Structure formats: structure tokens, C-alpha cells
Amino acid sequence: MAKKPKTDEEIAAFRDKVCDVATRLFIxxxxxxxxxRQIxxxxxxxxxxxxxxxxxxxEILATVRAEAFHRFSANLEQAVQQAPDARAKARAVGDAYVAFAKTYPAAYQLIFSFTQPDEERYPELRQANLRAQETMVAYVREMIDAGLLEGDAQLIGYMFWATxxxxxxxELASGLRGMDGDTLREKIMRTLYAGMRVNPPTLEH
Known part of the structure; x- marks a missing residue:
């Protein structure tokens, strides 16, 4: 008797199992x-x-990286949406960024520690990557529109992102011995804002 074809739910469930195992092995x-064969x-x-x-x-690697990118972007987008005004967006993004990296270190590694030379072969990964890039620039664009910053939104966004x-x-590598990460982030951001000759948004909780 022929095997009963798997349902879409069963296929999706097994794909998820493959991705979970592969993620652990990749990390x-x-x-x-x-x-x-190892998977x-x-x-x-x-x-x-x-x-x-x-x-x-x-393809497995591209799939798990795309999912990680989307989760990363969703967390930051939610933080921006919940910020009360344009001035609060920078702090909201920074807090959400650090929280994501600490809460989902495997996803963060998949995003930033690994690359694929043929990413263009995977439209979902390409779109997920573009979404993350836009997320890291969109809130800066809003701050510029509100008169809080001046300059190129992408350049400023990438400066903050690199920081x-x-x-x-x-922090994840325990490299900040004797220095608190939040304190360092506040001082660097204030220095960047001062260099752009604008008043920094409040960074205190």
C-alpha cells in the first residue's frame, strides 16, 4: 500500500525540525x-x-538565516512603533537591539557571523536582509524629518548600527571587562550626536 502523502502541516513541521537541528549544528x-548526512x-x-x-x-542555511533576519527586524520595528515620539526612537531601537542579541544569541550569530556567497539565489533571504537594513535606517529617517538629526539617513543609521x-x-564575548555595555552605548551615542552638532535624545531610562 502506498504511503499516505504528508499534509502541508506535516511538511512544515518536519522542515522546522530540520532547521532547528541545522541551526544548532551551524552554531x-x-x-x-x-x-x-550529519543533519x-x-x-x-x-x-x-x-x-x-x-x-x-x-538552502537550509538560507532559510534559518532569513527567519532570524525577520525576527530581528520584527523586534526592532515593534520597539519603534511603541516609542512615544521621534526623539525616543533611538533609545527604543538600541534597547531592542541589545535585548534581541542577548535573548536570541543563536539567531544573532546566524545573521551576523555567517554569510553566503550566493545569497542572490535565495529571494527570501535577500528580502529578509533588505528588511533588516531598512529597519536600521527608517527610524533615523523619521528623526531627520522631525528635525532631530541632519545628514544622510543611511549613513547615520549604519553608524549607529556599527556601534x-x-x-x-x-559583551557576548565578555570583552567589556570593567565596563558596562549600556554606559558605553550611552557615551558613544552622545559623542556621535555631539559630532553631528545636534542635541541627543535622552538615553536615560
């Missing part, structure tokens, strides 16, 4: 050291089973 060993073995299925759901390891990323990486 532990690095994507270059993970094979489809299958960890799942307890035959070596060919994952190929019924994904073309190859790169947040650097602090987060140092």
Missing part, C-alpha cells in the same frame, strides 16, 4: 563543517530524507 561547528543523523532519519524537503545545506553591533559582540 556549534560552523556551516562549512556541517553536512546533510539527518542528528534527526534520526535516513541520509536522503532531508533532501526531500530542502535542495541542499545552503550597537560592536558593543553587543564585545
Amino acid at each position: 556549534e561547528r560552523g556551516p562549512q563543517n556541517v553536512t546533510m 539527518a543523523s542528528t534527526l534520526g532519519v535516513s541520509p536522503m530524507t532531508p533532501y526531500r524537503y530542502f535542495q541542499d545545506k545552503d 550597537l553591533h560592536g558593543i553587543v559582540v564585545l
Whole structure:
């Protein structure tokens, strides 16, 4: 008797299992050291089973990275939406950014520690990446429109992004010995605002 075809829900559930296992292996060993056979073995299925759901390891990596990008963007977008005014957006984004990295370190690593030379092959990953980039610039554009900042929104947004990323990486690696990450973030941001000759939004809680 032929096997009953899997439902869409069953297919989605197994894909999620593959992604969960692969994510753990990617983080532990690095994507270059993970094979489809290892993923299958960890799942307890035959070596060919994952190929019924994904073309190859790169597609799995692209899928889990896209999901991580979307989760990252959603967290920051929600923080911006909840900020009471344009002046509060910078603090809201910074707090949400740090909270995401500390709460979901595996997702953060998938986003920023790993890259794929053929990302253009995966439209979902490309769109997720673009969403994250827009998220890190859109709130700056709103601050410029409100007269709180002057300059190129993308450049300023990327300056803030680089600052947040650097602090987060140092904190996760226990590299800020003797220095509180929030204090460092506040001082750097104030210095950046002063360099742009504008009054900084309040950074105190």
C-alpha cells in the first residue's frame, strides 16, 4: 500500500525540525563543517530524507538565516512603533537591539557571523536582509524629518548600527571587562550626536 502523502502541516513541521537541528549544528561547528548526512543523523532519519524537503545545506542555511533576519527586524520595528515620539526612537531601537542579541544569541550569530556567497539565489533571504537594513535606517529617517538629526539617513543609521553591533559582540564575548555595555552605548551615542552638532535624545531610562 502506498504511503499516505504528508499534509502541508506535516511538511512544515518536519522542515522546522530540520532547521532547528541545522541551526544548532551551524552554531556549534560552523556551516562549512556541517553536512546533510550529519543533519539527518542528528534527526534520526535516513541520509536522503532531508533532501526531500530542502535542495541542499545552503538552502537550509538560507532559510534559518532569513527567519532570524525577520525576527530581528520584527523586534526592532515593534520597539519603534511603541516609542512615544521621534526623539525616543533611538533609545527604543538600541534597547531592542541589545535585548534581541542577548535573548536570541543563536539567531544573532546566524545573521551576523555567517554569510553566503550566493545569497542572490535565495529571494527570501535577500528580502529578509533588505528588511533588516531598512529597519536600521527608517527610524533615523523619521528623526531627520522631525528635525532631530541632519545628514544622510543611511549613513547615520549604519553608524549607529556599527556601534550597537560592536558593543553587543564585545559583551557576548565578555570583552567589556570593567565596563558596562549600556554606559558605553550611552557615551558613544552622545559623542556621535555631539559630532553631528545636534542635541541627543535622552538615553536615560
